[in-house]
Amino acid sequence: MNISQAAKFTGLTSKTIRFYEEKGIIPKARRSDNGYRFYTEDQLETLGFIKRARGLGFSLDECKQLLDLQHDPDRASAEVKEKVQHNLERVQSQIKHLEDIKLALIKMSKSCPGNADHDCPILEELCTEGHGEVLQ
Numbered sequence: 001m002n003i004s005q006a007a008k009f010t011g012l013t014s015k016t017i018r019f020y021e022e023k024g025i026i027p028k029a030r031r032s033d034n035g036y037r038f039y040t041e042d043q044l045e046t047l048g049f050i051k052r053a054r055g056l057g058f059s060l061d062e063c064k065q066l067l068d069l070q071h072d073p074d075r076a077s078a079e080v081k082e083k084v085q086h087n088l089e090r091v092q093s094q095i096k097h098l099e100d101i102k103l104a105l106i107k108m109s110k111s112c113p114g115n116a117d118h119d120c121p122i123l124e125e126l127c128t129e130g131h132g133e134v135l136q
Contacts, residue, residue: 006039010047025064057091
């Protein structure tokens with residue numbers, strides 16, 4: 001399957017697939033006589049694996065580690081679970097941060113009458129030292 005077919009099949013862009021090759025996430029594709037990349041079924045499965053892992057928030061390095069574990073016959077499932085747990089903790093932290101932002105925005109929105117007056121409590125709040133703590 002050539003790169004455009006592989007992209008369509010996996011839902012990734014050709015650029016993304018080439019990037020994964022350049023970074024060594026997937027092995028370089030074989031080249032046909034006309035120089036086009038040719039992807040095997042195994043490579044397509046690997047691309048699907050990476051796409052699903054990326055969709056769950058894993059970094060490219062983490063995807064590579066998961067792929068290495070997938071191909072390691074001596075791996076322990078505990079190693080894989082540890083990586084998932086670490087990612088889960090990161091996602092939970094991000095959710096907490098977003099909830100804090102949401103609450104701050106709700107408070108700011110409620111503080112503003114939204115009328116024709118020049119005074120704006122939202123802008124005053126943004127100028128107040130210490131408010132930026134939520135966004136750090």
